[in-house]
Amino acid sequence: MKAIEKIRAAGIVGCGGAGFPTHIKYSGEAQWIIINAVECEPLLRTDRYIMRHNAKEIIAAAEILGKEMKAEHVVIATKAEYEKEIKALEDAIDDLRSNIRIHRLKSFYPAGDEQILVYEVTGKVVQPGGIPKEAGAVVSNVGTVYEISEALKGRAFTHKLFTVTGDVEKPLIVKAPLGTELLSCIKESVPYREGFSFITGGPMMGKVRTFDEAETQVVTKTTSGIIVLPVRSKLEKGSELKISEMLLRAKSSCIQCSFCTELCSRHLMGHPLMPHKIMRKIAFCSDVEDILKEDDVKNAMICSECGICEEYACPMGLQPRKINSMLKRVYRSEGFRFENNSADTGVDPMREYRKIPSRRLAKRLGLEDYYETEIDDIINIDTKIKKVIIPKKQHAGEPAEEVVAEGQKVKCGSLIADCGADRLGARLHASIDGVVSRISKESIEIER
Ligand code: SF4
Ligand code: SF4
Incomplete structure (x- = not known):
C-alpha cells in the first residue's frame, strides 16, 4: 500500500489546526515539505515532547513524505532556542543519514502560522486568501508527522x-x-x-x-x-464579552491609532488586511450589513485570527480579531468567497522589527x-477510561458516516465511521475495546 493510502486508512488529519485531512494535503507534488515544529503558542509543550522522544520516527516519516511528494527540500522549522529538541533531531538525521535540514527561527508569535512559516523558510509569499501549496509548499505540524509515522506502521489514529x-x-x-x-x-x-x-x-x-x-x-x-x-x-474576562458589547466599544473607544494594523501579522506580510480600517467602518455604521460590500471590510476574510491586534496591540482593549471573526461568519453564511483585488505591496520592511517576542506575549496574557x-x-x-464519545466531525470537511451498529463489539483501531474517497473528510476508528452503546447524529459512543 502506498504511504498516502496508509495515511487515509489511518484517518490522519492535521493535529495543529483545523484538522485538514492529511491524505488530501499530500496528494500531488510539492517543491517544499515544511515540518512545523515551532509550537509558537505560549505554554504548549506537546510538539517539543514529541521532538525529544520521537525524533527518529519524525525524520523517517518526513523522508517518506518527501519522496511521495517528489520534494526538492524537506525542512523542519523550529525555534533556535529549542536546543534539546534540535539536538535530538540532529542525532536522528545523522543516524538515518538523512538530508533533511533544520531551519532555526527566532522566538516570536505567530511563527507557526503556515503562511508566515512558508515565507520564513522559502522567502515566498502565499498570496492573500491562498494556501501554501500555491507557493510550492506543504506544511504539516510535527504532531501530525508523528501520527503519519504510526499510520505507516499500519496503526489507526x-x-x-x-x-x-x-x-x-x-x-x-x-x-x-x-x-x-x-x-x-x-x-x-x-x-x-x-x-x-x-x-x-x-x-x-x-x-x-x-x-x-x-x-x-x-x-x-x-x-x-x-x-x-x-x-x-484577562483571557477569561475577554471571553465573556458579547459581540454587541464589542461593537459598542469599537464605536465609543477606537482612537484610530492603527497599532492593530501596524502589528498585524498578515498585514506585515504585505496582505491588504487593515484591522483599524475595519474598526473605523464598524464605528460609523448603524448596521453591519451596510458595510459588507466595502473592500476594506471584505479583507476580514484573510484574517488568521492570530489575536495580536486585540491581545497585544490595542491600547484601548478592543477586539478587532473577534469582530473579524464575526464578519467572516456573516460572509460565509452568504456564500462569499474572497478575491484579492489589491495591488501587491510586498512584505513590510518593518516586519522583522515588529515580530512579537513570545515571552513578552505571555506576560501580556497574564500567563508569565x-x-x-x-x-x-x-x-x-x-x-x-471506561467510555468514549467520538465526534463524527473532528476534521475539516464532511462528518464521517458510521459503519457500525449499536450493540456491535469493536476493538481499539476498528473502523467505525468512513468518508467516501471522493469527499473531504477522514475515517474514524474505535479508541478503546468495547461495545458501541449509542450512535447519534453527532457522535459514536463506545463503552468497555
Ligand atoms: S487577528 Fe488581528 S493581527 Fe491577527 S491577522 Fe487578524 S487582524 Fe491581523
Ligand atoms: S489598536 Fe485599537 S484603538 Fe487603535 S485603531 Fe486598532 S482597534 Fe482602534
Missing part, C-alpha cells in the same frame, strides 16, 4: 498526545483515547482550585471554556492543549508564571 498546564500542580503531557471527557484528563494534573475555567488549544487561538464544558467536551484529533486558567484571568514550565512527564490514561 486512536489516541492523542496533548499538554495539560496552567494553574495546576502537575503540568503533564497526557495520552488519551479520542473521545475521552476532558475533565478526566485535567484531573490528572490536579488543578489548584475548583470550578476553574480553561482553554482548549493555545492561549492566543484556543477557546476559553467554563468548568461545565470539561464534562461535555472530549479529546479530538485536533486537541493540542488544555490550559487551566488562574482566577479571573507558567512560561518557563518544562514538561517531560507523560501519563497514558487509556486503561482508566
